[in-house]
Amino acid sequence: MSGMELTTSYPPSKFESDNDLSNIAVVAKYKHAADIVNSILPEIISKVSPGVSVCDLCQYGDDLIEAMALQEYKNAERGIAFPTCISVNNLIQHVSPLLDNDYLLKAGDVVKIEMGAHIDGYLATAAHTAVVSLDLSQPITGPAADVVCATYYASEAAIRMMKPGVKASEITRIISEIAAYFRCKPVENTFSSTIKRFVIRGGNDIENGFPEDMIVQDLEKYDFEIQANQGYQVNVLLTTGDGKTKASEYKPFVYQRDVNKSYQLKMKAARAAFNEINQKHTVFPFATRAMSNNQTRLGLASLLNHELVTSLPVLRSSLTGDKVAHFKATVLITSTEALRLTLPQKLPFVHSQYCIPQPTNAAQVLSARSINQVKASKGLPELDVTFGERRVEVRNREKSFVGLWY
Numbered sequence: 001m002s003g004m005e006l007t008t009s010y011p012p013s014k015f016e017s018d019n020d021l022s023n024i025a026v027v028a029k030y031k032h033a034a035d036i037v038n039s040i041l042p043e044i045i046s047k048v049s050p051g052v053s054v055c056d057l058c059q060y061g062d063d064l065i066e067a068m069a070l071q072e073y074k075n076a077e078r079g080i081a082f083p084t085c086i087s088v089n090n091l092i093q094h095v096s097p098l099l100d101n102d103y104l105l106k107a108g109d110v111v112k113i114e115m116g117a118h119i120d121g122y123l124a125t126a127a128h129t130a131v132v133s134l135d136l137s138q139p140i141t142g143p144a145a146d147v148v149c150a151t152y153y154a155s156e157a158a159i160r161m162m163k164p165g166v167k168a169s170e171i172t173r174i175i176s177e178i179a180a181y182f183r184c185k186p187v188e189n190t191f192s193s194t195i196k197r198f199v200i201r202g203g204n205d206i207e208n209g210f211p212e213d214m215i216v217q218d219l220e221k222y223d224f225e226i227q228a229n230q231g232y233q234v235n236v237l238l239t240t241g242d243g244k245t246k247a248s249e250y251k252p253f254v255y256q257r258d259v260n261k262s263y264q265l266k267m268k269a270a271r272a273a274f275n276e277i278n279q280k281h282t283v284f285p286f287a288t289r290a291m292s293n294n295q296t297r298l299g300l301a302s303l304l305n306h307e308l309v310t311s312l313p314v315l316r317s318s319l320t321g322d323k324v325a326h327f328k329a330t331v332l333i334t335s336t337e338a339l340r341l342t343l344p345q346k347l348p349f350v351h352s353q354y355c356i357p358q359p360t361n362a363a364q365v366l367s368a369r370s371i372n373q374v375k376a377s378k379g380l381p382e383l384d385v386t387f388g389e390r391r392v393e394v395r396n397r398e399k400s401f402v403g404l405w406y
Contacts, residue, residue: 018121018197021229021334026122026197030231030332031374032072033081034124034341036117037330038377040064041126044084045345047387048111048130054086054095055102055289057113060387062290065117067383073119079280081123081200082116083254083287087314090322092187092237092245094312096253096287099390107134110144112326118284121198125233126342127328136349143240143323145350150182151325152347153356155236157365158192158206162226162234162331162338168206169223175236176209177362182354185209185243186236187317187324195231195330198283208236209243232331241322245315252311255300256285263306273299274308285312331371340373 061084087095116125186209194202273296
């Protein structure tokens with residue numbers, strides 16, 4: 001089934017069977033998607049160092065996902081479920097730039113890496129935070145260390161709480177509690193969410209923090225019980241700032257097809273872009289960088305105007321000096337267990353002046369046994385992908401050939 005068929009030929013009975021986690025074949029595809037992420041994420045983390053190009057890191061991550069996915073389920077749709085994004089310091093998410101918006105990493109940068117893969121529409125995503133260091137033998141201290149510690153512990157606590165019957169509000173409170181111990185705050189409008197086949201956000205969001213002006217009567221809007229037979233992206237973002245977000249100076253880099261919208265396109269570039277998105281990306285987010293040429297990139301503007309695609313904006317925290325950290329894991333809750341699919345990675349060497357006091361609710365949650373997790377990846381297979389390889393598109397303009405770097 002292609003992603004586009006969801007709007008016309010995806011009856012409820014098939015949707016239910018496709019998302020039945022008691023089906024071994026369904027869980028196997030989730031695990032295969034997770035194995036791709038678990039194999040590639042450590043490789044991207046290992047490249048984080050001073051002077052490295054964000055654009056190159058994003059391209060490398062996407063190339064590896066596509067190359068590895070092609071080796072799996074060759075008769076099924078497969079590939080990138082979420083493009084590799086590298087968001088630095090106070091930038092929050094969705095940074096997957098073209099070369100003209102590139103950034104070279106510097107010592108002290110807090111680097112958030114996010115990516116996702118899917119097999120036959122069954123997806124696994126992950127995010128990890130690294131800190132660029134000139135001397136790996138010395139710990140990172142200060143606000144960068146505080147926010148990394150806070151976000152890591154909050155994420156691990158949330159994952160331990162992913163069990164049937166636990167209320168979403170209880171998870172939100174623990175995340176906010178841990179953030180406060182490290183003098184951090186949840187980033188507003190960020191959340192964990194359910195996932196389905198071909199659905200990267202299935203509703204029932206678990207907020208990282210409640211709105212400051214929320215009243216008790218509004219709690220019902222944010223509350224529900226975790227249920228069996230569900231997949232979740234446990235997605236935690238904290239900041240050393242005030243938790244508020246603002247638009248950054250960057251135009252969006254990541255887009256997603258809205259399959260509920262239709263329009264008869266007139267522009268050739270828009271039709272080319274639309275056809276390419278349907279064929280290559282279907283319902284999953286994609287980076288502008290992944291479009292095959294400048295013509296299709298130009299066509300995106302028309303698709304946005306007619307609401308055929310939506311953009312994922314690049315937001316930032318309030319102050320330039322703020323630091324934001326991000327950890328994300330994919331978790332399946334079956335009738336018999338909670339299973340972590342995307343695995344924790346090696347943490348940066350950080351030392352915070354703060355800690356989680358005993359005895360507290362947060363300490364109690366973190367002292368509990370973690371949920372089961374899949375076996376570690378065997379490592380990255382041999383793939384025909386080179387880090388830092390920038391492609392050249394050759395176009396014929398008035399009988400002359402022009403190389404366009406991206």
